[in-house]
Amino acid sequence: MALDTRTNVLIVDDYKTMLRIIRNLLKQLEFDNVEEATDGQEALAKLRQGNFGLVISDWNMQPMTGLDLLRHVRADPRLKDTPFIMITAESKTENVVAAKQAGVSNYIVKPFNAETLREKIEKVLGHVNA
Numbered sequence: 001m002a003l004d005t006r007t008n009v010l011i012v013d014d015y016k017t018m019l020r021i022i023r024n025l026l027k028q029l030e031f032d033n034v035e036e037a038t039d040g041q042e043a044l045a046k047l048r049q050g051n052f053g054l055v056i057s058d059w060n061m062q063p064m065t066g067l068d069l070l071r072h073v074r075a076d077p078r079l080k081d082t083p084f085i086m087i088t089a090e091s092k093t094e095n096v097v098a099a100k101q102a103g104v105s106n107y108i109v110k111p112f113n114a115e116t117l118r119e120k121i122e123k124v125l126g127h128v129n130a
Helices: 016-028 040-049 066-075 093-102 114-125
Strands: 009-012 034-037 054-058 084-088 106-109
Touching: 009 016, 009 040, 016 034, 016 114, 034 040, 040 054, 040 066, 054 066, 054 114, 066 084, 066 093, 084 114, 106 114
Parallel strands: 009 034, 009 054, 054 084, 084 106
Antiparallel strands: none
């Protein structure tokens, strides 16, 4: 069993270095169809135009946070079922609860490695036969 690495992935972070790190981790996992957005509004526009099978978003962004982005995605009939992984430096219980209530698919606390990312993506996307 392996991940379907043909999935279109949108990574969202307002910190360019973090975008590069996540892109490199995804590349290690053999995901090649990766697009980036530097804030929630740009991400939402790309999601509405494209066909993404997974969103990996940072929590702390301005002006639209990852949580706000998640709420917009879940409120949009076309996007509401899109798997959504939230990344944050904070593991505060209230953040995890807020993300769960908003419909997050999974949650990653920084720092993390390729193996952690693979496990979270597998949980969200499930396995396919390679």
